[in-house]
Amino acid sequence: MSGLDVTGVRFGYRRRPVLEGVDLSVAQGAFCALLGPNGSGKSTLTKVIARILKPAAGTVSFGGRDLLRMPRREHAKVVSYVPQSSAAPFELTVREAVMLGRTPHTGLRPSARDRSVVEAAIDRLGLGAFAVRRLSELSGGQAQRVLIARALAQEPRVLLLDEPTSALDLRYQIETLQIVRSVTREEGVTALIAIHDLDHAAHFCDQAVLLSGGRIVADGPPARAFDAAVLSDVYGLQVRVEHRGGGVEVRPAALDGASGE
Amino acid sequence: MTATTDTGAAGRPAAPAPDPAPGPGAPPRDPGALRAALLAGAAALSALAIAWCTTVGTAGVGLADVAHAVRISLFGGTVTTEFERAYGIVTDLRLPRALLAFTAGAALSVSGAVMQGLLRNPLVSPFTLGVSPAAAFGAASVILLTGGAAGSSSWPVIGGALAAALAVSAVVLGLASAKSMATATLLLLGIALTQLFEALTAALQFLADENTLQAIVRWTFGSVNDAGWQEVRVVGVVALAALPVLLWFAKDLNAVAFAGDDAARSLGVNVNALRVGLIALAVVLASVVVSFCGVIGFVGLVGPHIARLAIGADHRFLLPFSFLSGGLLLLAADTVGRTVIAPSVVPVGIVVAFVGAPVFINLIMARRAAA
Numbered sequence: 001m002s003g004l005d006v007t008g009v010r011f012g013y014r015r016r017p018v019l020e021g022v023d024l025s026v027a028q029g030a031f032c033a034l035l036g037p038n039g040s041g042k043s044t045l046t047k048v049i050a051r052i053l054k055p056a057a058g059t060v061s062f063g064g065r066d067l068l069r070m071p072r073r074e075h076a077k078v079v080s081y082v083p084q085s086s087a088a089p090f091e092l093t094v095r096e097a098v099m100l101g102r103t104p105h106t107g108l109r110p111s112a113r114d115r116s117v118v119e120a121a122i123d124r125l126g127l128g129a130f131a132v133r134r135l136s137e138l139s140g141g142q143a144q145r146v147l148i149a150r151a152l153a154q155e156p157r158v159l160l161l162d163e164p165t166s167a168l169d170l171r172y173q174i175e176t177l178q179i180v181r182s183v184t185r186e187e188g189v190t191a192l193i194a195i196h197d198l199d200h201a202a203h204f205c206d207q208a209v210l211l212s213g214g215r216i217v218a219d220g221p222p223a224r225a226f227d228a229a230v231l232s233d234v235y236g237l238q239v240r241v242e243h244r245g246g247g248v249e250v251r252p253a254a255l256d257g258a259s260g261e
Numbered sequence: 262m263t264a265t266t267d268t269g270a271a272g273r274p275a276a277p278a279p280d281p282a283p284g285p286g287a288p289p290r291d292p293g294a295l296r297a298a299l300l301a302g303a304a305a306l307s308a309l310a311i312a313w314c315t316t317v318g319t320a321g322v323g324l325a326d327v328a329h330a331v332r333i334s335l336f337g338g339t340v341t342t343e344f345e346r347a348y349g350i351v352t353d354l355r356l357p358r359a360l361l362a363f364t365a366g367a368a369l370s371v372s373g374a375v376m377q378g379l380l381r382n383p384l385v386s387p388f389t390l391g392v393s394p395a396a397a398f399g400a401a402s403v404i405l406l407t408g409g410a411a412g413s414s415s416w417p418v419i420g421g422a423l424a425a426a427l428a429v430s431a432v433v434l435g436l437a438s439a440k441s442m443a444t445a446t447l448l449l450l451g452i453a454l455t456q457l458f459e460a461l462t463a464a465l466q467f468l469a470d471e472n473t474l475q476a477i478v479r480w481t482f483g484s485v486n487d488a489g490w491q492e493v494r495v496v497g498v499v500a501l502a503a504l505p506v507l508l509w510f511a512k513d514l515n516a517v518a519f520a521g522d523d524a525a526r527s528l529g530v531n532v533n534a535l536r537v538g539l540i541a542l543a544v545v546l547a548s549v550v551v552s553f554c555g556v557i558g559f560v561g562l563v564g565p566h567i568a569r570l571a572i573g574a575d576h577r578f579l580l581p582f583s584f585l586s587g588g589l590l591l592l593a594a595d596t597v598g599r600t601v602i603a604p605s606v607v608p609v610g611i612v613v614a615f616v617g618a619p620v621f622i623n624l625i626m627a628r629r630a631a632a
Contacts, residue, residue, distance in 0.1 A: 050527040076529025088519045089381045090574040096519075103516045104529035108509070109293060109577065150520075154528070 002063050003028040004049070004158055004190050009058030011041075011048055018044045019055070020214040026207060028063070028157075029188040031181055033201035033222075036211035037235055042194035043084075045211070046160045049192065050081035062158055062190070076104035080156035082147050084163045088135055095131045097146050098122055101153030121153040125179065141172035148179065159183065161193040165200070173197070177204040198250040202226065210234060223248045296578045299571065303585040310589055311363055314596045315355045318603075322347050322355070331356070361488040361496060362595040362609060363588035365550045368500040369557060370564025370587020372546040374580055375507060375539050377565055378518035380444045384625070387547030387561040390433045390447065390540070391454035392426045396551040398458045399425025401465045401477045418480065419552045426548035429454055434537055447540075483557030483610025485595055492553050499549050503542055504584060510539060511576040518576065557610045559617025560587050566624055590616075 006024040010017070019041045026032040034042040047053040049060050051072065060067045067075055080101070088097070098121055102114045110118075122131055125145040135143060144164055151159060161180065165173040177193075181204050184191050195201050201208050202222035210218035210225060212234040218225040226248050228241045238253035315327045326344070330351040333340060340348045372387035380389070388394075403421035433450045440446040466474055507514075513535050516525040522532050547561065564587030565579065572582045591609060594616060598607040 047523070050523075052523045052526045072526070072531055073529035076527060079527070081524065081527035083521070083524050086521055086524060089383060090378075090518060090569070092519050092574055096573075096575060100516055100520055100528065103512055103525075106512065108512070160527075 003030065004192070005059075005061045006045070006049065007059050009045070009048055009055045009060065011044055011053060011055045018214050019048070022058070022211075022214070022216055024209060024216065024219070026190055026192060028190050029184055030206040031184045031191045031204065032193070032207040032209060033205040034192060034194045034209050034211060035196075035198060035201055040211040040234075041214040042211055043162050044214075046081070046162045046192060046194050049158070050079060050160050051075055052081070073104045076154065078156060079158045079160060080151040080154035082151045082159070082161040082164050085140075085144070085167060086147055091134050091136065093132050093134055094127055094138070094146055094149075095122065097135055098127075098149045098153050101150040104154065117155060118153050121149040124152060125149040141168050144168060144172065144176065148176065152183065157189060159189050159191045161191065161195075163194050163196065166196060173200065180204075198226065198231075202248045202250070226250060293578075296572055296575075300578060300581055300585075303571075303582060303589075307363065307585050307589055310592055311359050314359045314592055315351060317596055317600060318350075318355060320346075320350050322350055327351055327356070357490050357493050358485055358488040358595070359592060360493045361485045361554070363592045364493065364497040364500050365485065365554050365557065366560050366564065366591025367584040367588035368496060368503075368546045368550050369561040370568070370583045370590070371500070371504065371507065371580055372543040372550075373561030373587070374565035374568065374576070374583040375514070375543040376561075378514045378576055378579075379536055379539055379543075380447060381518055381521070382444070382448075383566065383569075384562070385448070386558070387543060388455075388551075388556075388558070390451040390544060391429050391458060392544055392547045393551050393556045393558075394455050394458035394462065395429035396422040396426040396548060397481050397556060398462045398465070399423070400480045400552075401462050401469075404476045404480065405465050405469055405473055422552040423548055425458075426551060427545070429458070430541065430544040430548070434540060438533070438537060481556050482608040483551075483555040483613075484606075484608035485554055486606060486608070496549060496553055499546060500584070503546055504581065506542065507539070507580050508577065510535060511580055514539065514576045519574070555608075555610060557591065557613060559613050559621060560591050563617045563620045563624075564590055566620070 004024075004026040006022055009019055009022045011019040022041070022045060024045075034045060036042050044053060048055045049067070051068065055068070062078055065078070067079060070078075095118065098118050099110060099114070101121065102110060102118065106114050122128055125148055127142070127145055127149060130138065130142065135146065138146065144167070148161075148164065151161075159180065165176050168176065177200055180191050180193065183189050193201075193205070205222060207220065208218070208222040208225040209216055210230065217234060218227060218230050223243065223246070226241050228239055231239050231241065231250060240251050240253055240256070242249045242251060312324060312327050316322050316324055326347045329344070330348045332338065333348065334352055369387055373385075376385050376387055376389060377383050400418050400422040402425070403418045407417065433447065433454060436450055437443070437447045462477075466477055469477060513525070513530045516528045516530045517532055517535065520528060525532050550557070565583045567590070568579055568582040568586045571586070572578045591613060594613040595609040598609050598612040601607060601612075
């Protein structure tokens with residue numbers, strides 16, 4: 001397979017296992033959602049693929065190339081990572097912050113190409129009017145966009161996002177997901193997003209992967225992966241899954257008013 | 262699995278840009294050119310300042326005399342009898358003093374800029390890991406062992422200070438690497454070792470007799486009073502050799518300072534190796550200066566801060582500018598110190614603390630307001 005392949009990945013903090021043998025394949029150019037309750041291992045899995053955490057066992061490859069064994073700098077040209085948030089202790093302009101994405105590519109000083117890639121990423125995220133603003137002057141949603149622009153300036157083949165929408169208002173959540181989806185469609189970038197909102201995942205993503213206790217319990221197109229019994233078990237909350245048109249919606253049964261036990 | 266499952270979102274227009282971008286031909290300016298010019302200007306100013314500070318003092322020596330003396334010592338020539346006195350003052354006293362003040366300030370300031378970037382904290386200094394109390398302890402030990410016979414600028418004392426400072430830094434880095442070089446670990450270890458070595462030095466002072474005690478205390482006043490060409494050579498070579506190495510890693514330092522450890526790793530930076538290597542270099546810079554000049558606080562803290570205000574936080578420009586701003590700061594402080602109550606000379610460490618403390622307090626208060 002020419003996409004992202006994760007096989008047998010295990011990871012634990014000290015003796016507490018977090019990932020217990022994760023196998024996952026994402027086709028090239030697909031947009032995949034990592035779902036699951038807090039502590040299920042979503043963030044940890046993205047960090048293992050981003051090489052922020054070193055797994056105890058298992059392999060991660062993309063297009064047949066072993067991502068865990070190549071030099072860090074080469075890895076950074078293939079995989080980029082958007083953290084949940086980032087607080088810089090120093091004043092930096094938006095343009096400088098996006099330029100950080102060129103770190104694995106650039107030499108001593110940025111080339112004309114580095115600068116044009118950065119400008120393109122700034123424009124793509126609609127940050128043109130803010131390019132010379134300081135990061136501290138931006139709203140939370142705008143700051144999150146800068147992090148995504150930085151990741152795009154890295155010109156990745158695989159884009160990892162660690163709960164990028166959790167702290168955003170509805171408009172920024174939707175726009176973030178639209179941008180990532182358009183990057184997968186237009187540039188064939190493979191995207192993997194750790195996300196809480198099941199309906200957003202169902203709406204924007206090609207593939208939904210449900211994690212529970214460090215294991216994958218469901219994997220497939222959202223309409224197939226979302227099973228009321230499995231979701232109810234994983235979240236410890238009775239839910240109903242409604243299929244509407246091509247889409248799927250998940251609704252806690254408690255909200256129906258018909259579940260009085 | 263399939264990548265083509267239509268979830269209803271495909272075919273939507275790409276995200277609308279919510280904020281109007283400026284015109285299509287937005288000028289992609291290169292801010293580097295302006296900063297390079299600023300850097301060149303500061304370098305020229307530094308050279309002028311060194312020459313001018315050499316003329317300041319009770320014995321009248323003009324800029325022309327300085328230029329003449331430098332020309333003779335660099336390219337050879339005969340020193341006429343009427344120029345002999347001015348030549349001696351310039352080449353034996355004032356020029357090495359000005360150059361030592363400048364290079365010591367430059368080394369401390371660059372060291373501070375590196376430490377602040379790596380530890381992602383603008384309030385740390387080259388001495389955060391306990392370098393200066395360790396150096397003071399090393400110097401005090403040698404002074405005590407020789408019964409005060411070794412002067413405060415003699416080679417055994419310098420060697421003792423340097424050995425203690427480097428040993429302590431190695432211990433801090435070794436312990437911190439067990440905790441994967443977490444910033445909080447480094448800061449706390451630095452605090453612990455600072456306390457320990459201050460207590461040890463106090464114990465030595467308690468044991469010492471009057472003369473030895475005086476020698477120990479005098480060592481801790483940072484000064485460039487004993488400046489000679491030997492000191493200038495060592496401090497200057499170390500500072501100038503470190504600068505290109507640091508510049509080579511400035512890009513990676515940017516990633517760690519501005520994006521944090523996790524994101525820097527995902528940007529292809531080997532964070533642990535970078536942190537050990539650059540902290541070791543920063544600590545060597547600070548240790549060498551402390552060993553030759555004693556404890557000069559605030560330059561390593563305020564020098565980078567001035568540079569950041571002038572040229573921005575990008576380390577590719579910040580590091581060389583910190584070199585110049587720190588050098589100028591210490592040179593100015595020493596020139597004030599030897600003129601303010603002339604002919605007495607106030608140690609530069611004391612003068613710079615008078616300037617540095619208010620700037621530092623202002624820095625803390627400004628941060629609080631911004632947070």
